[in-house]
Amino acid sequence: MDGAIAASAVAKGSDARRSKRRDAIEVAVAYGLILAVIWTPRPWQKILWWVAAAGIAAILIASFEGFRAMGLRAANFFRSLWVVAAALVIAAVAVAISASLHTLRSPDSVRGFVENYWAYAVWSGVQEFLLQCFFLSRLVRVLPNPRHAAFAAAGLFTLAHLPNPVLVALTAIWGTLACLIFLRYRNLYPLALAHAILGITIGIAVPGTVDHNMRVGLGYLRYHHGERRLPLQRIQSDQIASTEAWVTAEAATRRSRLHARP
Numbered sequence: 001m002d003g004a005i006a007a008s009a010v011a012k013g014s015d016a017r018r019s020k021r022r023d024a025i026e027v028a029v030a031y032g033l034i035l036a037v038i039w040t041p042r043p044w045q046k047i048l049w050w051v052a053a054a055g056i057a058a059i060l061i062a063s064f065e066g067f068r069a070m071g072l073r074a075a076n077f078f079r080s081l082w083v084v085a086a087a088l089v090i091a092a093v094a095v096a097i098s099a100s101l102h103t104l105r106s107p108d109s110v111r112g113f114v115e116n117y118w119a120y121a122v123w124s125g126v127q128e129f130l131l132q133c134f135f136l137s138r139l140v141r142v143l144p145n146p147r148h149a150a151f152a153a154a155g156l157f158t159l160a161h162l163p164n165p166v167l168v169a170l171t172a173i174w175g176t177l178a179c180l181i182f183l184r185y186r187n188l189y190p191l192a193l194a195h196a197i198l199g200i201t202i203g204i205a206v207p208g209t210v211d212h213n214m215r216v217g218l219g220y221l222r223y224h225h226g227e228r229r230l231p232l233q234r235i236q237s238d239q240i241a242s243t244e245a246w247v248t249a250e251a252a253t254r255r256s257r258l259h260a261r262p
Contacts, residue, residue: 019141020141020142022063023138023139023141023142024138024142026059026063026138027135027138027139027142027156029055029059030052030055030056030059030134030135031135031156031160033048033051033052033055033056034052034160035160036048036052037049037052038160038216038217038218039217039218040218041218056130056134059134060133060134065137069137070129070132070133070137070188071132071133071182071186071187071188071189072133072188072189073186073187075186075187076185076186076187077187077189077190079185080181080184080185080187080190080191081190083181083190083191083193083194084190084193084194084197086194087193087194087197087198088197090198090201091197091198091200091201094201094202094205095201095204095205097205098204098205098206103205103206103207104204104205105203105204105205106204117200117203120196120199120200120203121196121200124192124195124196124199125188125192125195125196127195128178128188128191128192128195129188129192131153131157131175131178131179132153132178132179132182132188132191133188135153135156135157136149136150136153136179136182136183139152139153140183146183147180147183149179150176150179150180150182150183151176151179153175153179154171154172154175154176154178154179155172155175157171157175158171158172158175160216161216162216162217163216163217163220163221164211164212164214164215164216164220166202166206166210166211167202167211167214167216170198170202174195174198178191178194178195199214202214
């Protein structure tokens with residue numbers, strides 16, 4: 001009897017080790033695909049994007065734990081809405097400062113704002129889903145301390161925004177806070193909303209010559225200072241991204257009607 005119990009304990013320990021090993025491998029593979037997309041020039045980048053997207057989707061399907069476990073639930077939604085309120089306050093301050101410096105670039109109407117930025121709002125949700133539901137959920141099982149997992153996931157998120165110094169600094173702060181908040185409330189929706197608010201604020205308040213139109217990887221290095229700030233939807237349409245595929249690829253130099261006006 002004692003032998004059977006011991007054998008069962010050994011089997012459970014072996015399964016746990018295999019699970020940790022699998023989680024670590026999945027994190028490494030997915031992150032490697034993301035970096036490959038970020039740093040690969042076109043036309044190969046487009047091909048790698050589909051490879052990365054298919055690979056990450058396959059991993060998620062194979063290890064699907066349920067929507068509630070991923071934070072796609074109603075519980076704690078209202079309790080964590082303070083994150084959205086805080087993002088709105090930060091956005092208001094940033095917009096006011098940008099307006100005073102005459103660097104604000106925003107559509108003149110609500111309809112124009114929605115048309116320009118709806119795609120980025122969706123993209124923000126995708127980034128948060130991958131950060132929290134893919135990377136953080138696995139790192140929590142790999143590392144002994146949940147806070148260590150949060151810092152590790154935020155570190156991966158930050159490094160994916162190299163070599164853009166503006167986004168690296170901001171994503172280091174936001175990524176860490178977002179992961180810690182997710183560990184507390186386990187609800188993805190407020191974080192996705194706050195991410196969209198903050199990202200759009202950067203898009204309309206920070207000059208393109210400063211953050212290279214929010215590009216990372218090769219897109220950042222190949223940015224031309226003669227380009228004006230593009231609406232985030234236009235930037236998004238030129239992105240080749242597989243995460244928290246956290247990537248703004250090289251974009252064609254195009255001017256929107258908004259910025260074509262004198």
